[in-house]
Amino acid sequence: MASPVDIKNRRASYEYELIEKFVAGLQLTGTEIKSIRNSQASIAEAYCIFIKGELWVRNMNIAEYEQGGYNNHEPKRERKLLLQKQELKKLTKKLKDQGFTIIPTHLFINEKGWAKLRIALARGKKLYDKRQSLKDKDTKRQLDRLNK
Numbered sequence: 001m002a003s004p005v006d007i008k009n010r011r012a013s014y015e016y017e018l019i020e021k022f023v024a025g026l027q028l029t030g031t032e033i034k035s036i037r038n039s040q041a042s043i044a045e046a047y048c049i050f051i052k053g054e055l056w057v058r059n060m061n062i063a064e065y066e067q068g069g070y071n072n073h074e075p076k077r078e079r080k081l082l083l084q085k086q087e088l089k090k091l092t093k094k095l096k097d098q099g100f101t102i103i104p105t106h107l108f109i110n111e112k113g114w115a116k117l118r119i120a121l122a123r124g125k126k127l128y129d130k131r132q133s134l135k136d137k138d139t140k141r142q143l144d145r146l147n148k
Helices: 032-037 085-095 127-147
Strands: 006-008 016-026 047-051 054-058 079-082 100-109 115-124
Touching: 016 085, 016 100, 032 100, 047 085, 054 085, 085 100, 085 115
Parallel strands: none
Antiparallel strands: 006 100, 016 079, 016 115, 047 054, 047 100, 054 079, 100 115
């Protein structure tokens, strides 16, 4: 039943150093899942925050469903992430350290048909780190070309 929905935040690995990854469920309403199944979502500007001990994702854009009518959802509303208590405690402890943030990296639909969001605990990269990762990517690409 898994659908080919594969929405990635491609800038995440460039802008941030990804330290630890988690998979969270999404609490969706009405027509949101239909838009996700049509790949009408974007997580490029999204980030996660804690509100009253619960983890929420902000700025995640799920486009309105075309056949939704008056029941359509709000595209950029805050959505609750569903994680286990141990994972939430672990994330709150890590967030107290300076410079950490939680960003979504991948939105997909699992085998059971549920929408899942892969999030990562991340630290922002400096400019020289970004340059270094581009150089590493370039050299890897050149080596792959030579090996073929």
